[in-house]
Amino acid sequence: KNPLNRALAFLYRPVIHGALRAPWMMLVIALLLTATLYYPWDRLGSEFMPPLDEGTLLYMPVTQDPAVSIGQAAMLLQQTDRILKTFPEVETVFGEAGRAQTATDQSPLSMFDTVVNLKNPDQWPAGMTMHKLQSKMNEALNIPGLSNIWTQPLKGRVDMLTTGLQTPLGIKVGGTDLDTLNRLGQELQTVLRKVPGTQSAYAARVTGGRYIVIHTDRAKAARYGLSVADVNRLVETAIGGEVLTTAVQGLERFPVDLRYPRELRQSLSTLMESRVATPSGAQIPLAQVADLRIEGGPAMLTSDNSRLNSWIYIDLKPGTNIGAYVPRAKAAIAKAVDLPGAYTLSWVGQYQVMEQAA
Structure with a gap:
């Protein structure tokens, strides 16, 4: 009686009759239709958690030189901040370099954190999107010696808490020799940039890293009646500082440190002239009882399961899904990188979480 029901019955009744007369033909048609879904399904990709638009970007560049000075870090930070502020979509820019004196902040001086607060999208130029804006910023910040990492504040913190990485994806290489880990990291970096x-x-x-090594000559120190502990005490006080007392102001406590001023400890030559007090009351230069030199070493040590690690941070282009990217990267690494037998390679980040959840 309903006109809509009559129209639907008129449409599907011939289909039902045809299916009953040729059931095998209908089965073949159904299989062919199902097979056509493979192409879009194969290119659909996958990721653990789709990104949200927080209205704010977190720019975390890393310098190629891990021994960058405080002055150089400040100069680079100001340069990147000025470039970001030139974009009309940007409201404010706030960057920081270094870290607080806490074990929960492991960022070295060579990694910056810059929060880019964006204007309301209604004030952006026509046709501008978050992906386009990030790509333009990345092109403008193509500074030699800097590797750019882009994320969002909340997403970046969640990634750090869940995976320990500043980027959504990364590789952990484990081994025993620092030089070999450094070489493998450079090879992987070169290969991944082409994926x-x-x-x-x-x-x-x-x-x-660069370190000042002070080796006490026991024979020379003994001539002046000094022991290794006497020389080390001067080194500790002059360079590292020694807490003499604690100043109390109400509920606040302030340690009082004693050490040489910066101009007397910022170069090897001035440290050589540091005076060591002998039991006789004389003052002799530190260079007369110790050998001072600058040597290279690890800038930072990371370990997992009692094995040294090297980390490779990977930042993906906007719109790239991790599920499709990792197989391509694995194939490229297998062709170009020869991993020694005692070394391991594992993918970490959101891809690791995806595998655990599968």
Whole structure:
């Protein structure tokens, strides 16, 4: 009686009759229709958690030199901040370099954190999207010596808490020798930068640090009546500082440190002239009882399961899904990188979480 029902019955009644007369033909048609879904399904991709538009970007560049000075870091930070502020979509820019004196902040001086607050999208130029804006910023910040990492504040913190990485994807290489880990990291970095979908790839430098090594000559020190502990006490006080007392102001406590001023400890030559007090009351230069030199060493040590690690941070281009990217990267690494037998390679980040949830 319902006109809509009569129209629907008129449409599906011939289909039902045809299916009953040729059931095998209908089965073949159904299988062919199902097979056509493979092409879009194969290119659909996958990721653990789709990104949300927070209205704010977190820019975290990393310098290629892990031993960058405070002055150089400040100069680079100001340069990147000025470039970001030139975009009309940007409201404010706030960057920081270094870290607080806490074990929960492991960012080295070579990694910056810059929060880019964006204007309301209604104030953006016509046709501008978040992906386009990020790509334009990445092109403008193509500074030699910097590897760019882009994320969003909340998403970046969630990634750090769940995976320990500043980027959604990364590689962990485990081994025993720092030089070999550094070489493997450089090789992986080179290969990953050529994989389609990679915006930037950065291998953390496990070497490249600079250290002042002071070796006490026991024979020379004994001539002046000094022991190794006497020389080390001067080194500790002059360079590291020694807490003499604690100043109390109400409920606040302030440690009082004693050490040489910066101009007397910022170069090897001035440290050589540091005076060591002898039991006789004389003052002799530190260079007369110790050998001072600058040596290279690890900038930072990371370990997992009692094995040294090297990390490769991977930042993907906007719109690249992790599920499709990782197989391409694995194939490229298998062709170009020869991993020694005592070393391991594992994918970490959101891909690891995806595998655990599968």
